[in-house]
Amino acid sequence: MRREIGCNRIDHEVSRRSFVAGSAAGAAAVGGLLTPAQAEAVKSGQKRILQVFLQGGVSQFESWDPKPGTKYGGPFRSIPTSVPGTHISELLPHTAQRMHLLSIVRSVDLKTNDHRIGRLRLEKGRTTGEFPYVGAVASKYLAPPNPPLPGYLHITTRGLEDNTNAFLGAQHAQLKLLGVNAPENLARPAGINEEAAQRRNEFRRLANERFAGRGGQPAFTEAFDSSFEMARRLMKRKSLFEQEPSAKDVERYGSHPFGVRCILARELLNNGATCVKVTHHGYDTHAENFNFHLEQLDEFDKTFCMLLDDLHDSGMLESTLVLVYSEFGRTPKLNQRYGRDHWGASFSVALGGCGIVPGAVVGSTNADGTEVAKREVRGGHLFHTYFRALGLDTSANHDITGRPVPIGDPAAAPIEELLA
Amino acid sequence: MTDLAEDKSMSDPQTGNRPAPPPLPENPIDVTQTHVVAEFKHDIPLTTCRIDPTGQFVFAGAEDFHVYRWSLSGDDSSKTIFAGHQSWVRSLDFSRDGNLVFTAGYDHQIGVWNAADASPKPIRMIDAHKGWVRWVRVSPDGKLLASCGNDNLIKLWSIPDGKLQQEFVGHKRYPYAAVFHPDGKRLASFDLMGVIKDWDIETGKELRSIEAKFMWGFDQKFRADMGGARDMRFSEDGKTLIVAGLTEVTNAFAGVHKPMLLLVDWEKFEHRHKWKDDAYKGMAWGVCEHPDGFLVASGAPQGGNKGMLWFLKPGEEKPFHSVQLSHCARGLDITPDKRQLAVPQFDGKLCVYQMTAPLNISGTARTS
Structure with missing residues (x-):
C-alpha cells in the first residue's frame, strides 16, 4: 500500500550532504546543523542503544519476511527496498526506503511460544538463569562515569516488572517511564x-x-x-519531560502515543541516555491479524523512520545500535479468526547503526515460512552481536564480587557476517 | 437446531454429477428442514462467495489470491480458476445479466471478468484504491460499479469502460462495505468505526450520517479499533439497510465479541432493530433477506469451529431456527429462486444448503 510519505527522502539526502560538508568545514559548521545536545552526543563518543520493542509479537510475514502468494503468506504484498534484492512487506513503505541503514535476521528460533520466555531469551541472551537485560548491560559498560541520565530507560505503558539488572547494581535496572510522563x-x-x-x-x-x-x-x-x-x-x-514537542516534530512523528514517545526517546538519547527502549504495544493478533497490522505498522513505520532519520542526520546513528524486535513472531497458519498465534520457531529481527553491516539479510526461512532454512539464530547469538557491534568483548566476564560470570552465553557467538 | 446430513439424493451415482439443472423442488420453504445439497471442496480457506444472477454458478474467493467458480448443478470437477489478483478477494458482484463478474482485491485492484469463460482471463484490472479494495457492488441499472477501499474513499466506476465516475469523500476510517439503494439514486456505506453514510450518487455528496458505535470497539489494552460491516444489503423494498458484523468487543486481539445484525430504517435513517447472540461469541459474516419475511445470517465462533446459520424474523430477539455448520462461515449468499444458500467456509468447503425438506430418491417431493 502506498502511503503519504510526509517528507521527501531528497530532503534528508541534502541534509546529510550538508552535514558532511559541515563536518569538513569544522565544528562551527556542525554546530549550525545540530542541536547543542546532539553535537555533544556525537562529540562524546559514547555508544548507545535504541530498542524498539513491538510487544505481543509482530508478524514476520507482515513485516521483515513476507511470503506473498504462498500458502500462509496472507494478503499483503512485498515491496522492493533501497537495498537491491531485499523486499519487505508493503506495510513498511517508509522503512523500505531506509533499508540501506538496517539489516534483517530472518532466521531467529527462540524455541518458545511464550511471551515472557521469548522476551527473556532475547533480552538476556540466555535460555535460563538470572542475567541482566541488554539495557542493563549497556548501562553498566557503555555509560560514561557520572552519566547525565539513568543508563536504561524504558518508555512504555504497561507492566513488565522483570529483574532487569540481575546481579548488576541497582543503578543499571530499567527505569520505566509511563509514556511521556515524568517519573x-x-x-x-x-x-x-x-x-x-x-x-x-x-x-x-x-x-x-x-x-x-x-x-x-x-x-x-x-x-x-x-x-x-x-x-x-x-x-x-526534568525539563526533558516538561517541554512540549514542536509542531514540526509532531507532524513528522505523529501525534499518537508512539509518536510522542519516540520524540522523547530521541531527546533522551540526545541528552546522554545510554539505552532507551520504546515499547509499541498491540501485536498479539490472535484475531484480525491483517487489519491490526495495518493499523499498528502504519503507526510504527513512519514514526520509526523519523527517529532513524534524526539519528542518521545528526551523525548519532554511527554510535547508536538500533534494534527492532518482538518476543517472537506469529504462526504461519491462520486461525479461523483471521489471526496468527504465537510463533517463536522462525521469525525476524531488524537492527542497524553502530557496528552493524547495513543492508544485510542474514538467514532465511523455508518457502512457507514454517521453519528456519538457513543460519539458525537464537537469543544468545543476537546478544553477542549487539555488544560486539558496540565494541564490548562479550567473551569477557562480569566481575560479581570476584566471581566471574561470562557477559555473553559461552554456548553462543556473534553473527560475524553482521559485524562491520 | 438441525443435525446436518448431506442429501445425496440429487447426485448421479454413476458420475457423481447431479443432473443439470436440477428441477425446482416442489417442497415449500421450511428452514427447519435445511440440509446440505452440495459441497464443493478447496484446499485453502475461502474468503467470500456469491451466486450469479442466473443461478448457474457460485463464485468464491480464497486465501490463495484466486477466485473459483463451481456449477451449482455440477460437482467439484466443475471448479474453474479465475487467476489475476495478487492478493485476496473479499467481495464479488455481477452485471445484471450475469455475464460479467467484478472482484475486489486486497491488491488494490478491481478485476472484471467474463463470468462464464471456460478459461477465464481478466478483461480488465483497474487500479482502484490506495490500499485494499474491500467491497464492490453493481448499481440497479447495471451501469455503475461502487467500490470502497483503505484510502477511505468510495468510488463509482463506469462499467462499460472502467473509468472513474465519482469519488465520495467523508469516511475517516476504512469503509468496509458500500451498497446501492434499490432506487439507484443513493448509496450506503459503513466504516470501521460504525459510521453509516448516505450518499447522493448524482452529486457525490454526503446526505446523511449516523453512527452504530455498538458495532465497533476500542480495545484499551491493545489500543486498537475493531469493527466494520462483514456484509451489508438493502432489503428488496429499499426500506431497510441490513448490516452483519460484531458487537461488545471485550478483547479485540483474541476476537472476543458477539455477532450482530443491525437493521436501519432507511427513510428515518435510524436504528430499527439490533440483534446479537449472547450465547455465541464470534462474528456474523453474512446476511440475506428472504421474501418469506425472515433473515438468514451466517457466523463463525471465537473458539472451536462450529459455524452457524441463524434464521430470524426482523424485530424478534431470538432466531426461530439455527443450523450448525461443519466449519466457520466466511460469508453467505442466496440463490435467485430463494431456495438455497451458499456458505464459504474456513475449511475450504463451499456448502450449499436447501431450505426445504429433502427430496426422496425418485426426485419427488417429500414432506415432513
Missing part, C-alpha cells in the same frame, strides 16, 4: 530550598560513609545511593 516526585518538596536539599544530600553521604566505616556492606548503601543519584540526575533534566 513521579521529580519536583523538590515545597519548603525545601536548594541549599537545604544539598545539605540533606551531604548528610546522607556522611551517614553512608560512617556505615561503611563500621563494616556495613557497601551493596546496601550503593543501591540506595544509586537511587538517590538517579533521582538527582532526573531532577536536573
Whole structure:
C-alpha cells in the first residue's frame, strides 16, 4: 500500500550532504546543523542503544519476511527496498526506503511460544538463569562515569516488572517511564530550598560513609545511593519531560502515543541516555491479524523512520545500535479468526547503526515460512552481536564480587557476517 | 437446531454429477428442514462467495489470491480458476445479466471478468484504491460499479469502460462495505468505526450520517479499533439497510465479541432493530433477506469451529431456527429462486444448503 510519505527522502539526502560538508568545514559548521545536545552526543563518543520493542509479537510475514502468494503468506504484498534484492512487506513503505541503514535476521528460533520466555531469551541472551537485560548491560559498560541520565530507560505503558539488572547494581535496572510522563516526585518538596536539599544530600553521604566505616556492606548503601543519584540526575533534566514537542516534530512523528514517545526517546538519547527502549504495544493478533497490522505498522513505520532519520542526520546513528524486535513472531497458519498465534520457531529481527553491516539479510526461512532454512539464530547469538557491534568483548566476564560470570552465553557467538 | 446430513439424493451415482439443472423442488420453504445439497471442496480457506444472477454458478474467493467458480448443478470437477489478483478477494458482484463478474482485491485492484469463460482471463484490472479494495457492488441499472477501499474513499466506476465516475469523500476510517439503494439514486456505506453514510450518487455528496458505535470497539489494552460491516444489503423494498458484523468487543486481539445484525430504517435513517447472540461469541459474516419475511445470517465462533446459520424474523430477539455448520462461515449468499444458500467456509468447503425438506430418491417431493 502506498502511503503519504510526509517528507521527501531528497530532503534528508541534502541534509546529510550538508552535514558532511559541515563536518569538513569544522565544528562551527556542525554546530549550525545540530542541536547543542546532539553535537555533544556525537562529540562524546559514547555508544548507545535504541530498542524498539513491538510487544505481543509482530508478524514476520507482515513485516521483515513476507511470503506473498504462498500458502500462509496472507494478503499483503512485498515491496522492493533501497537495498537491491531485499523486499519487505508493503506495510513498511517508509522503512523500505531506509533499508540501506538496517539489516534483517530472518532466521531467529527462540524455541518458545511464550511471551515472557521469548522476551527473556532475547533480552538476556540466555535460555535460563538470572542475567541482566541488554539495557542493563549497556548501562553498566557503555555509560560514561557520572552519566547525565539513568543508563536504561524504558518508555512504555504497561507492566513488565522483570529483574532487569540481575546481579548488576541497582543503578543499571530499567527505569520505566509511563509514556511521556515524568517519573513521579521529580519536583523538590515545597519548603525545601536548594541549599537545604544539598545539605540533606551531604548528610546522607556522611551517614553512608560512617556505615561503611563500621563494616556495613557497601551493596546496601550503593543501591540506595544509586537511587538517590538517579533521582538527582532526573531532577536536573526534568525539563526533558516538561517541554512540549514542536509542531514540526509532531507532524513528522505523529501525534499518537508512539509518536510522542519516540520524540522523547530521541531527546533522551540526545541528552546522554545510554539505552532507551520504546515499547509499541498491540501485536498479539490472535484475531484480525491483517487489519491490526495495518493499523499498528502504519503507526510504527513512519514514526520509526523519523527517529532513524534524526539519528542518521545528526551523525548519532554511527554510535547508536538500533534494534527492532518482538518476543517472537506469529504462526504461519491462520486461525479461523483471521489471526496468527504465537510463533517463536522462525521469525525476524531488524537492527542497524553502530557496528552493524547495513543492508544485510542474514538467514532465511523455508518457502512457507514454517521453519528456519538457513543460519539458525537464537537469543544468545543476537546478544553477542549487539555488544560486539558496540565494541564490548562479550567473551569477557562480569566481575560479581570476584566471581566471574561470562557477559555473553559461552554456548553462543556473534553473527560475524553482521559485524562491520 | 438441525443435525446436518448431506442429501445425496440429487447426485448421479454413476458420475457423481447431479443432473443439470436440477428441477425446482416442489417442497415449500421450511428452514427447519435445511440440509446440505452440495459441497464443493478447496484446499485453502475461502474468503467470500456469491451466486450469479442466473443461478448457474457460485463464485468464491480464497486465501490463495484466486477466485473459483463451481456449477451449482455440477460437482467439484466443475471448479474453474479465475487467476489475476495478487492478493485476496473479499467481495464479488455481477452485471445484471450475469455475464460479467467484478472482484475486489486486497491488491488494490478491481478485476472484471467474463463470468462464464471456460478459461477465464481478466478483461480488465483497474487500479482502484490506495490500499485494499474491500467491497464492490453493481448499481440497479447495471451501469455503475461502487467500490470502497483503505484510502477511505468510495468510488463509482463506469462499467462499460472502467473509468472513474465519482469519488465520495467523508469516511475517516476504512469503509468496509458500500451498497446501492434499490432506487439507484443513493448509496450506503459503513466504516470501521460504525459510521453509516448516505450518499447522493448524482452529486457525490454526503446526505446523511449516523453512527452504530455498538458495532465497533476500542480495545484499551491493545489500543486498537475493531469493527466494520462483514456484509451489508438493502432489503428488496429499499426500506431497510441490513448490516452483519460484531458487537461488545471485550478483547479485540483474541476476537472476543458477539455477532450482530443491525437493521436501519432507511427513510428515518435510524436504528430499527439490533440483534446479537449472547450465547455465541464470534462474528456474523453474512446476511440475506428472504421474501418469506425472515433473515438468514451466517457466523463463525471465537473458539472451536462450529459455524452457524441463524434464521430470524426482523424485530424478534431470538432466531426461530439455527443450523450448525461443519466449519466457520466466511460469508453467505442466496440463490435467485430463494431456495438455497451458499456458505464459504474456513475449511475450504463451499456448502450449499436447501431450505426445504429433502427430496426422496425418485426426485419427488417429500414432506415432513
